[in-house]
Amino acid sequence: MTKDEIFEFFRRLAEDNPAPETELEYGNAYQLVVAVALSAQATDVGVNKATRKLFAEVETPEQMIALGEEGLKEHIKTxxxxxxKAKNVIALSQMxxxxFGGEVPDTRDALVKLxxxxxxxxNVVLNCWFGQETFAVDTHIFRVGNRTGLARGKTPEQVEAKLEKRVPQPFRLHAHHWLILHGRYICKARVPECWRCPVVDLCAFKQKVLQPPASRAKAPK
DNA sequence: ATCCCGAGGG
DNA sequence: CCCTCTGGAT
Structure with a gap:
């Protein structure tokens, strides 16, 4: 994509969703760290279902330690x-x-030690809580970047580096959310819904799905 | 059978 | 680089 196309790409995503936010539910920085740590290879919907009850009881690292590893497992078994994850969250809380004085640190070097x-x-914590212009490359953003040609790479780090270079202002702060939501709801892994994609004309994907698949609904016998 | 806001260990 | 951890949704 050219510079102008990239600008147009984000302009359209921004137009459809001016103030995108995480779909993970949390009430403070600590809960955000825990929620994101729990979200590996899981859907936000599934994580929220578990954390709704967990976070009603646990708002601080001290309360998590009190709950204990086995207690935490009961909450996140689904x-x-x-x-x-239970082992990590307990260890992370203790650290x-x-x-860190019970506070969530605001640098990547410190966060990664947890x-x-x-x-x-x-990167998610730095962006969502501290308002830094980071590009957290998850499974969705990795796919969208590679498919569209916006930011290609063999590893998430390579995709992140290209986003860092290519995403222009005023889109840098929310680019992470626009890309993830685009990947989750339109540029899906199995069948991308190109027929209703707002940036289909800017996309380099060779196997565009330009028509909804025929309905699988069984005809009445 | 494949995918979901990955990270740690070998 | 690879493998493992893991249940739920589709």
């Missing part, structure tokens, strides 16, 4: 990878207490 927090999760 989410994938719950054993390792916040011991090394167990269960990698570059992607750190």
């Amino acid at each position: 989410i994938g990878l719950f054993n390792s 916040l207490i011991d090394e 167990p269960g927090v990698g570059r992607k999760t750190a």
